[in-house]
Amino acid sequence: MNVGVVFSIILSIIVIIMVLALGSKQIIDLLGLSNTALTKKAIQDLSTTANRVYSLGEGSTLKFDLTIPGNTRFCFIDPENPEANIDPDPDRRWRPDNVIISIIQEKQYNIWVYGDGFQEGYRIEHLQPAENFCAKSGTKLFFTNNGLTVGLTD
Amino acid sequence: MGPLKGAFELSLSFIVIVVIAVILLSLAITFLQGTFTQLGAVANDVTEVAREELLNKLAAQGQRVGIAAPDITSWKRGQTGSYALGIKNEDPSRTKTFYINIYLDALGGDLAGTPVSSKSTEVRNWLTFSGQEVVQQGNSVASIIGIKPPTSAQQGIYLFRAAVCEAQPCTDISSTSYYGSAQFALEIVS
Numbered sequence: 001m002n003v004g005v006v007f008s009i010i011l012s013i014i015v016i017i018m019v020l021a022l023g024s025k026q027i028i029d030l031l032g033l034s035n036t037a038l039t040k041k042a043i044q045d046l047s048t049t050a051n052r053v054y055s056l057g058e059g060s061t062l063k064f065d066l067t068i069p070g071n072t073r074f075c076f077i078d079p080e081n082p083e084a085n086i087d088p089d090p091d092r093r094w095r096p097d098n099v100i101i102s103i104i105q106e107k108q109y110n111i112w113v114y115g116d117g118f119q120e121g122y123r124i125e126h127l128q129p130a131e132n133f134c135a136k137s138g139t140k141l142f143f144t145n146n147g148l149t150v151g152l153t154d
Numbered sequence: 155m156g157p158l159k160g161a162f163e164l165s166l167s168f169i170v171i172v173v174i175a176v177i178l179l180s181l182a183i184t185f186l187q188g189t190f191t192q193l194g195a196v197a198n199d200v201t202e203v204a205r206e207e208l209l210n211k212l213a214a215q216g217q218r219v220g221i222a223a224p225d226i227t228s229w230k231r232g233q234t235g236s237y238a239l240g241i242k243n244e245d246p247s248r249t250k251t252f253y254i255n256i257y258l259d260a261l262g263g264d265l266a267g268t269p270v271s272s273k274s275t276e277v278r279n280w281l282t283f284s285g286q287e288v289v290q291q292g293n294s295v296a297s298i299i300g301i302k303p304p305t306s307a308q309q310g311i312y313l314f315r316a317a318v319c320e321a322q323p324c325t326d327i328s329s330t331s332y333y334g335s336a337q338f339a340l341e342i343v344s
Contacts, residue, residue, distance in 0.1 A: 004168055011175055018183060099262030099311045099339055103225050106337070119226035119341075 035069040039113060042068045046111070047124045050150045053143040054126045064141040075112040075134040076127075076152050079104050085132045092154070094132045126150045205238045205296045212242040212294045219318045219334030222296070226339040232305040237338060238296040239316050243289035252333060253286050253324040254297065256316045263341060265310030277312055280304065280340075303342055313339040 049064050056062075068074060075094050082104045085094040096104070096112070100119065104112065109121030110129065128149040135141065135154055144151040208222035222238040229235070243250050258274045265273070282300035289295050299316070314337065317324060321331035 004171070007172060008175075011179065015179060015182065022183075097262040097311060098266055099260050099313045100226070102260055102313065103337060103339070107225075115224075117228040118224040120224040 035072070035116065038067070038069050039072055039115060042066065042074070043111065043113075043122050043124075046127075049143055050124050050127045050152075053145050053150045056145050058145050058147045060145045062143045064143060066135055066137060066139045066141055068137045069116070070137060071116045073114040073134050073136050075114065075132070076129040077104060077110055077112060077132040078128060079108045079110055079123075082132060087133065091136045092133050094134050127152060129153070205240075208238055208240040209294045209296060212240045217334075218242050218244060219316070219336045221316065221336040221338050223338045225337070226311060226341050228341045228343045229301070229303050230343060231303055231307045234300070234302045236301060237299045239283070239299055239318075239336065240294055240296050241287055241289055241318055241334075242294040243291055246292045249288060249290050250320065251286055251288050253319045253322050253331075254283060254316060255285075255319070255324045255326070256281055256283055256299065256314055257326060258312060259315040259337065260313040262311035262313065262339075263309070265308060265312070268310075273308075273312070277314075280307070281314070283316075301340065303340065307342045309342050309344055311339055311341045313337060
């Protein structure tokens with residue numbers, strides 16, 4: 001083998017190792033930050049859509065495409081009645097822990113987010129899902145104006 | 155004398171290329187280090203951003219006590235970290251001293267059904283926090299809670315409550331001088 005090729009391979013390996021050693025933590029942190037930003041944006045979009053439907057006439061419906069990180073699941077729950085919904089579809093299934101139920105009831109959350117390494121609740125005004133269910137990215141959601149509340153189905 | 159056995163030839167152009175490659179590598183490393191240090195600063199600043207967000211939230215939403223943390227976070231045994239507990243002094247006329255007590259409120263996950271009293275003393279040692287904070291009139295402070303679950307921590311969800319009182323003793327939300335509280339939960343994973 002040509003000596004130049006051997007040197008090039010050695011240099012390439014050194015560069016790859018140094019980039020991985022110096023940058024891996026930062027790259028992982030950045031990916032985590034972008035996932036957090038996507039989750040927050042989805043919550044904001046859901047809130048905006050719920051408010052928009054609330055301002056429309058009774059019976060009005062809007063479709064919403066849920067876009068969230070692949071390792072995240074959004075669950076929509078009625079805080080007055082947060083009990084489990086053992087759906088045959090595991091992505092749709094809502095089976096909360098007693099601690100989660102306690103947090104939801106205390107803070108009146110109607111969205112529970114299962115993220116990568118965290119779980120977090122949110123409250124969106126007027127939103128009342130027809131049943132407790134979870135959804136992953138790509139799910140089509142339907143907001144319906146039910147008069148005093150905004151219903152949510154998938 | 156004939157050529158030495160095992161010797162190899164290097165042309166001038168090859169040597170020039172190697173020198174240029176080494177210079178480029180040094181420049182690339184310097185650039186990457188600088189860039190990653192800046193990005194690292196961004197990532198570390200998130201705690202500061204979260205703290206600012208908490209104080210803004212307290213000011214905007216009329217909340218007295220809040221915490222800058224997701225409701226439940228996953229922690230590995232032996233991992234260290236911190237949360238910020240925000241306290242707002244709603245009194246516009248005088249500086250006040252607030253007393254803080256953080257205690258185990260509930261257990262879940264693999265520990266569901268375990269009596270809280272059986273774990274409360276053990277988990278108190280996982281937390282380090284200031285027992286009191288002085289807050290100027292109408293202002294808010296963010297008090298840091300240090301967290302370190304030991305390597306022997308049992309897997310499960312630990313729900314904590316940070317109770318804030320205007321006088322001592324500050325035991326829980328039933329204390330006579332109770333001012334406000336916030337909850338956070340740690341999920342210990344293997």
